[in-house]
Amino acid sequence: MPAAPQRVPLADSTAIHDQVYEAIRQRLITGRIAPGVGVSLRSLAAELGVSPMPVRDAVRRLVAERALAINPANKRLSVPSLTAGRLEQLSQARLWIEPELAARAAPLADEALIRALQGIDARLDTALAAGDVDGYMTANHAFHFAIYARSGADVLLSMAGGLWLQIGPFMRVVFGRVGTGSLPADRHAEAIAALKARDAQGARRAIAADLFEGMDKMRVAVEAGS
Amino acid sequence: MPAAPQRVPLADSTAIHDQVYEAIRQRLITGRIAPGVGVSLRSLAAELGVSPMPVRDAVRRLVAERALAINPANKRLSVPSLTAGRLEQLSQARLWIEPELAARAAPLADEALIRALQGIDARLDTALAAGDVDGYMTANHAFHFAIYARSGADVLLSMAGGLWLQIGPFMRVVFGRVGTGSLPADRHAEAIAALKARDAQGARRAIAADLFEGMDKMRVAVEAGS
C-alpha cells in the first residue's frame, strides 16, 4: 500500500472526481471550509484519501462555479471572501431565480413532495432546537432544492445551485456569529401551504420572503463584521 | 518531434489550459462547433496542437458552465442540443440579467466606452453587410460585454457569460438558417445613446428590446426547425 490513508470512505460508485466534487461541495455549502482560507490539491487529496488527479478535476469545476478562487498572482487556491458587493449581487440573483423556480414548481407539486418537505422541515426544526448549525444548513439546502428540483427547469436549477454554493460559506460564518436562535422557519410552512394549494404566486412570495429575511441578516452581519 | 502538428498558434502567454478554454469558447460562441456533434479530448488536443491534459482542464470548466455536456451512459463529450425548454429558460435568465447589467453600467459609462462601442458597432455593420456570420457574432458579443464589463458586477457578469456560452451555438444555427439579413443593429444605437446620457432605465430598455428580438427569432427557428 503506497500512501492512501483512506480517511473518508466517499460513498457511491460513480466517478471518483464526482465524489470528490460532492465532498468538497458539501464542505463549502455547510461552511466546514471557511471563507478566505487556502486549500491545495494535494492537501485535499490526502484528506479525502484519493490521488491528486480527481481532486484537480473537481476543483476545476468548483472554480468555474466560483465556489473556489484562484489567486491570479500565486495561482493558489482559496475559498473566496465575501464582500458586501458580492453579497449584494448574489442576493439579487437569488431573489430573482429562486422564487421563479418555486413558482414553476407549484403547479407540479404532488403529495409526495409535500410529505418530503414536511419531513425535511421537521429535521430542520430539530437541528434548530439543538443548535446544530451543520444539520440546519443541510436541511435548509435540502428543503429549498427539493422544491426547485420539481420545477423541471434544469438550467435555472443549476444556476441556483451555483449561487447557493457561492453563498454557503458566508451563511455558516453568519450563523456562527448570530447563533441559530433567530433563524426563520415559519416561511417554510407558508411555502409548503402554497405548494399544497398549487399556488404559484404564493410559493413565489413565500420563498422570496424566506430569502429576503436570511439575506438581510447576512447583509447586516457582513457590514458589521470583518 | 513527437506528434504535435501545432495547427493553431494559441496566442498569449497565460496557462495553456486557459488558452485552450478561450479557443474552445470562441468556437462555441461563434457556433463553429455545431450543437449535437460529439467532440473528444484527444481530437481537440490534436486540433489545437497541445497535449490532452490542458484540454481536459478546459473541458471540465466548460462542462461546469454547461457549454459542453457529458453523456451519462457513454461519458462522452458533446455540444448540448438546444431544446425549446432550454431556450425558454436561457431567454428568461438573459432577459433578467443582461438589462440589469446594462442599467448598472449606465451611470459608470464614460467617453472611452462610448467610442469603443461605436467602433464595435461599425465592425458589426461591416460584417452584417458582408454576410459574415462569424464576424457579426464576434462583434455582437464584444458589444454586449463591453457594456456589461463596465457595470463592475463581476458575479452577474460571469453569469451572463455562462448564459451566452450556452446559447451561442444556437444563434449560429439560427443565423445560418434565416441569414444575416434581418438582424437587429438599431437597438445598439439606442443603447449607445442611453449610455451616453447615463440613463440607466433607457439602457435597460434598449438591451431588453435587443435581446427580446433576437431571442424571439431563435424561438421561432427552434420551434420550426429540428
Place this chain on the structure above:
DNA sequence: TTCCTGAAACTGTGATCACAGTTCTCGGAC
C-alpha cells in the same frame, strides 16, 4: 445481400512523474 462476430481504434479516467515558481523555515550574522 444481410447478419453477426471479433479485433482494432477510440473514449474518459486515474496515477505518476518532472518542472518551475512561490512560500516557509531554520540557522547564522550582526
Place this chain on the structure above:
DNA sequence: GTCCGAGAACTGTGATCACAGTTTCAGGAA
C-alpha cells in the same frame, strides 16, 4: 533580539502512461 538568506517543502501545470469500457469496422457465414 532582529534581520536575512539559503535550502527545503509545497504549489499548480503539463506530459505520459495504463486501463476498462465503448464504438467502429472489416470479414466471414448464412
